[in-house]
Amino acid sequence: MAGKPLPPDTGTLPTAAIIVAAGQGLRAGQPLPKQFALWRGKPVVRHSAEALAAAGIAPIVVAIPEGAEDVAVAALAGISGVRLVTGGVTRQQSVRLALEALAGSAPAGVLIHDAARPGLTAPVIARLLAALATHAAAIPVLPVVDSLAHAEGALMGAPARREALRRVQTPQAFRFEPILAAHREWPGAPTAGDDAQVAQAYGLDVALVDGDEALHKLTFASDFARPAPALRIGTGFDVHRLEDGAELWLCGVRIAHHQGLAGHSDADVAIHALVDAILGAIGAGDIGQHFPPGDPQWRGASSDRFLTNAIGLATEAGYGVGNVDVTIICEAPRIGPHRDAMRARLAELLAVDIGAVSVKATTTEKLGFTGRGEGIAAQAVASLVRT
DSSP states (O other): OOOOOOOOOOSSOOEEEEEEOOSOOGGGOOSSOGGGSEETTEEHHHHHHHHHHHTTOOOEEEEEOTTOHHHHHHHTTTOTTEEEEEOOSSHHHHHHHHHHHHTTTOOSEEEEEETTOOOOOHHHHHHHHHHHTTOSEEEEEEEOOSOEEEEETTEEEEEEOGGGOEEEOSOEEEEHHHHHHHHHHOOSOSOOSSHHHHHHHTTOOOEEEEOOGGGOOOOSGGGGSOOOOSEEEEEEEEEEEEEETOOEEETTEEEOOSEEEOSSSOOOHHHHHHHHHHHHHTTOOOHHHHSOTTOGGGTTOOHHHHHHHHHHHHHHTTEEEEEEEEEEEOSSSOSGGGHHHHHHHHHHHHTSOGGGEEEEEEOOTTOHHHHTTSEEEEEEEEEEEEO
């Protein structure tokens, strides 16, 4: 039917929302329906619910699978204005049931959103609400950038005009009474792809607003594998006590001094801090986990081995060293005369250009255990880049 009258412009409309989360969603390879699986640290459905609540949308009706009340309550805990309804067999049935659940409160407008699109942003919501003030329906869309063609079996058919096509996203915005009436009149077959199709079949004009690539639909297992960041940074800190009769190793270089550092290995405090920085950058714990101080195989071991192992773990994780910065904190010995040798040795162990290695020294102005000459401390920062 055509020519449905358009409601007048009423400014910002009191708007409710529906999140469709009633599917099984097992194609994504998760152990439970994808709308309740974790994505970027939260259940998928929670991302959209939080975004809608933050925009002042209420109530938010979430259509869930039968028997999923406990997992849904846990996923949405603490978000105000959320109600749960059991969905139907099809998406359209779930939306209809959610709309009927809202009928008593009779909001002026409603946003209908798929839980599988967790990247909902405030600007998209704002654009939809602005369009809803002067239109009966509005949907977010994106342009088609690839060339398109009709398929004739295994052969290319006639090209399609991409300029006239758009990719449709959710949430989709509607005046409440017209979309409720449209769903009540929908025959049930064929299955509606989205609510805009239901609205259009009812005779409503559907306005287009800009969508957002962030609203990508989670469909496959690969969608839950977050790309590794291009840069990762870790920090490390270590302390060792000075004692008579021990050798002094710093940054892999033996330093002539009347005291050395005490430890289970060679006690190279600078390399130990650097190892912790690298391990921290890849989330692999600390040096004590990989080389327990009580393990006899590491007694007197060269700390070069620890650093080589940490680099190997970083490589396995897909990262290489970008640069490192080591600060040695002591009153004596003087580090300046040995700085170039230290940088060269670390560059050799890390397999990087010497320009990517910084070694600095400072004192604590005679304060604390380093100021009293009782020990040496070191701190390090390492940046790792994706290879």
